Amino acid sequence: MLSTSRRLLASTASRCLSTSASGAITVNEDLPNVYHVKLNRPTKLNTFTLDMWKELKVVIDGLGEEPKCRSIIVSGEGKSFCAGIDLAAGMSNIINIFKNDDLDIGRKARSLRRILTIIQDSLTSLEKCPKPVIAAVHSHCLGAGIDLITSADIRYASQDVTFSIKEVDIGLAADIGTLNRIQKVVGNDSWTREVCFTARDFGADEALKYGLVSRIFDSQEHLLEKSLEVAALIAAKSPIAVQGTKETLNYARDHSTHDSLNFVKTWNMSQLLSTDLVNSATAALKKEKATYANV
Ligand SMILES: CCC/C=C/C=C/C(=O)SCCNC(=O)CCNC(=O)[C@H](O)C(C)(C)COP(=O)(O)OP(=O)(O)OC[C@H]1O[C@@H](n2cnc3c(N)ncnc32)[C@H](O)[C@@H]1OP(=O)(O)O
Numbered sequence: 001m002l003s004t005s006r007r008l009l010a011s012t013a014s015r016c017l018s019t020s021a022s023g024a025i026t027v028n029e030d031l032p033n034v035y036h037v038k039l040n041r042p043t044k045l046n047t048f049t050l051d052m053w054k055e056l057k058v059v060i061d062g063l064g065e066e067p068k069c070r071s072i073i074v075s076g077e078g079k080s081f082c083a084g085i086d087l088a089a090g091m092s093n094i095i096n097i098f099k100n101d102d103l104d105i106g107r108k109a110r111s112l113r114r115i116l117t118i119i120q121d122s123l124t125s126l127e128k129c130p131k132p133v134i135a136a137v138h139s140h141c142l143g144a145g146i147d148l149i150t151s152a153d154i155r156y157a158s159q160d161v162t163f164s165i166k167e168v169d170i171g172l173a174a175d176i177g178t179l180n181r182i183q184k185v186v187g188n189d190s191w192t193r194e195v196c197f198t199a200r201d202f203g204a205d206e207a208l209k210y211g212l213v214s215r216i217f218d219s220q221e222h223l224l225e226k227s228l229e230v231a232a233l234i235a236a237k238s239p240i241a242v243q244g245t246k247e248t249l250n251y252a253r254d255h256s257t258h259d260s261l262n263f264v265k266t267w268n269m270s271q272l273l274s275t276d277l278v279n280s281a282t283a284a285l286k287k288e289k290a291t292y293a294n295v
Contacts (some may be wrong), residue, residue, distance in 0.1 A: 039075070048084070071132050073227045138160060147148060147176045156213060157217070163207055191279045241279075
């Protein structure tokens with residue numbers, strides 16, 4: 001029996017329709033094996049509600065399981081990529097807990113923890129997804145928008161983007177990914193702390209300079225075109241090799257060199273036995289392009 005996420009995906013990606021009743025996330029197969037996930041609440045600048053976070057996880061988990069999917073682009077529909085949490089609808093779940101007189105303080109705290117777990121797991125789904133995820137960011141990328149992209153594998157932006165790690169401005173220490181990942185993404189601790197403490201805006205050039213993004217493009221159109229091109233390039237490679245590479249890079253980031261060398265040799269004990277190695281070597285010798293079965 002198909003899992004919920006696979007069923008949702010099967011009913012949506014193939015028809016290029018949104019993935020849920022709310023329609024807050026859409027999925028298209030833009031090119032063969034390349035899936036495009038769009039945040040789709042443009043009138044609210046793609047701000048996140050709890051339901052939208054839940055839907056994002058269902059979609060990304062579904063793509064992780066979908067053999068045809070080899071690479072993923074995440075972008076935002078409309079004027080902005082993402083202006084963070086929906087300060088009205090997204091905060092209401094939390095405010096309802098504060099106001100619930102049936103809950104004592106210990107139970108309120110546990111309810112809050114459950115919500116934070118749902119949101120963290122939603123964003124972590126990009127990191128855990130075996131397929132590489134490219135975040136293509138334009139206009140606003142604030143608060144929860146940065147939590148989202150720091151969980152992606154590759155970050156590109158258009159020149160018009162404004163970033164802000166904005167959580168301190170709404171009275172909280174960011175708790176759904178940015179503070180836990182950004183030092184592994186950006187190499188400059190002083191700059192990282194400055195933008196986290198001040199919540200100040202910064203643009204594409206600064207993001208590129210400090211390594212939050214790796215490429216910037218003059219327009220959103222160009223951004224999406226290039227993101228698609230890179231996603232297609234990845235999708236044409238051996239999925240065994242690409243997915244093993246993501247798994248190993250993630251493992252190496254969080255473990256010692258010794259441990260990750262051990263990890264990769266154990267991983268490749270089985271993965272080198274796939275036909276992809278021989279296919280690739282044979283094609284290279286014949287100066288031909290190898291093709292690969294889905295995983
Ligand atoms: C506790 C759980 C963990 C999660 C934590 C997450 C934290 C964060 O994400 S912190 C960041 C929160 N976001 C903000 O503070 C941004 C607030 N928005 C703005 O400052 C401006 O909207 C912006 C500069 C992004 C754009 O300004 P612009 O003039 O171009 O557009 P607007 O007319 O303001 O916005 C268009 C409509 O979108 C609605 N909207 C924008 N941002 C939010 C938001 N964060 N929450 C809810 N709604 C938002 C805005 O109200 C407009 O709607 P409407 O009036 O119906 O047209």
